Amino acid sequence: MLKTNVLRFTLPIVVLIGIVSLWYFVSYINLFPAYALPSPLDVLKSFQEELMAGRLVNDIIASLWRVAVGYVIAAVLGIPVGLWLGQHLNARQAFVPVLNFFRFLSPLAWIPFAILWFHIGDKPAIFLIFMATFFPLALATLVAVASIPSIYFRVAQDYNYKGIELLTKVTFPAVLPQVITALRVSYGIAWVVIVAAEMVGCQDGLGYGIWEARNGLRLDSAVCYMIVIGVLGMGIDRLLAQLTILPGVRWGYER
């Protein structure tokens, strides 16, 4: 047991060290020119530089804020819409094709509209995050509701659950594990989309940072931003994963 735990932590570190060493080696022997592949040391230096200038922290806050706002609006609207559609067959049949259409439409396709409607700043990015996450969240909730075993509703009827109580005490807890999974998946989408969104409509943010680095041919800075994006993405997913250990949802993952 102890051994597996130790391995669980050491193996990824070994892989990480291996990749960085390989990267270091490749740049050391100048396999690619330095402007095309910055060395780990250059990236480290650029990290220091960005931190000292305060730009990196500012960009992180800007991106997190935009993702949080767009994502929360999408969740607050998308989950109830999914709950409602899941319970009404006719409405479901009417709306599912449209929802699916927009789900498969890359949120980046909305960039022209985002800029035209919301100009420059937080709003176009928030709009794009919303468009990227609302549809998968609504659809996942809808599918989860539609596939609740009918026996739960039979039991609910036996014990007189009706209306809002039926929704909050039976329907919602029955889909909560799937909703949490959908939240994690759509957060992943949001985090990917924010980078692209900030490349066009913003004056700060992690995506803008990469765009700036490219304009200045500073790939060391771009790599530094890429590392931050990856680490933050993983970190927030770990936070969301904590939702899956709530006692009232464990059943959804352990059965």
Added chain:
Amino acid sequence: MKDKHSNSRLIVEKVSHGFGAVSVLADLNLVVRLDEVVVLVGPSGCGKTTLLNLLSGHIEPASGSIQREGIIRTVYQQDGLFPWLTVSENISIGLRAIADIEQQKQELLELLKLIHMEDFANHYPHQLSGGMRQRVELARVLAGDSDILLMDEPFSALDYQARHRMRRELNRLLEKRPRTVVFVTHDIEEAAQLADRVLVLSKRPATICRELKISARRPRDLTDPSVIEAMAEILKELGLNTSDGIDT
């Protein structure tokens, strides 16, 4: 805690029912007496579950009438517990009608004790064995002021030994908290051990083709002569005894 109930009534009069062109029940009559355990057996697909759904009011009969008085609750084959609630919370669903919180707590403790699951009060259904889950279901339907219990093959998903134990358990619980019970099963042993009255249903469209009263006191051992006799009768009625099997 109420636990006496003189007003329960379940009367089925000339009920016929079908789905589309398939006639499932034909002209069925049944009166279930207070605190009686009626067990329905019959070939699979004969309409046992349809009859239970009619009794519970989940579906309305195509013709005939069903009179029911009293609070009806159902024990399902499996997964009737809400998986997001603990054992205590699941049982408390049966106590929803009790307004007094203290009384609710008291009753919950009593029920947990009754099914010997005090130590599992905070466990979730997926952490329990199949037998334990069904015991929690029994506690839930017995909770508060239920009058009539409908049981839809409640032990059929359990292994043989667990089924045995659950029969004993049900007998014990009904002795402490008598209820009017309609129990559907395909298990002949179960019928013979539990029933005051066994009703053998015919093939579709089902009607009662044999009524068998078992007056021996419960709990009855499997080797009890009354049980063996009842089993032989039911097997014969279903066309399942050995001599019948050879030439058909």
